[in-house]
Amino acid sequence: MTTPLLRVDNIARQYTRGTFRKQVTFTLAANFEVATPRIIGVLGPNGSGKTTLFELITGSNKPSAGRVLVKGQDIHQVRTHERDRLAIHYHQSYQVRHFKQGKPNFLLEHAATDSPWVHLFDEPQFNTQDGYIGFMLDFxxxxxxxxxxxxxxxxxxxxxxxxxxxxxxxxxIFVHKGVVTQAQDLPTLMRDERARNYLGALAERAGAPAALQPA
Known part of the structure; x- marks a missing residue:
């Protein structure tokens, strides 16, 4: 049986406020698997949990529950400075996301690879005027x-x-209020009312039938 490239295994991240009487302010939960190489689009409103999901996948954010397996290796059990050998997070203008060290590295294992299997691009800045867009899409x-x-x-x-x-x-993948939903293509995603409302006037271009477009 082939080991999947990525397994997000019942991962959760819960944020709270208060010291003695903690109140939950936000929870992200995800459970999915990607077996083979592909390009996955990620959409969702600001504050929905997209960047948190990316941080959990790359090991830069500690989960409240669950685990992330990259080619079968739990990225949160890998030495901090080696996690980008498994999964790497590029934010906006393509700078690599960094993170704080938690457990001492000598208690963690080495990455099983030198080159990341998973590449996460977080709202890259595409500009049709500079010709860079074609380079990135080819990349x-x-x-x-x-x-x-x-x-x-x-x-x-x-x-x-x-x-x-x-x-x-x-x-x-569509992320909405901490809920992660998968869709096989863009028209399928457009059957989800939350996604249509999110895209608004662009829903028709994304493949939403006229009868389902947001008012």
């Missing part, structure tokens, strides 16, 4: 062809953003 495809898994998180506000997602991504 995503080359990562996939080399056996890697790519997550492309975008906050669409232009029609060409929808075109990028539709043409580049093979499946989608």
């Amino acid at each position: 995503f495809q080359r990562l996939k062809q080399s056996g890697r898994l790519v997550f492309l998180c975008m906050h669409p506000n232009e029609p060409y953003h929808i075109d990028i997602l539709r043409e580049s991504c093979e499946e989608f």
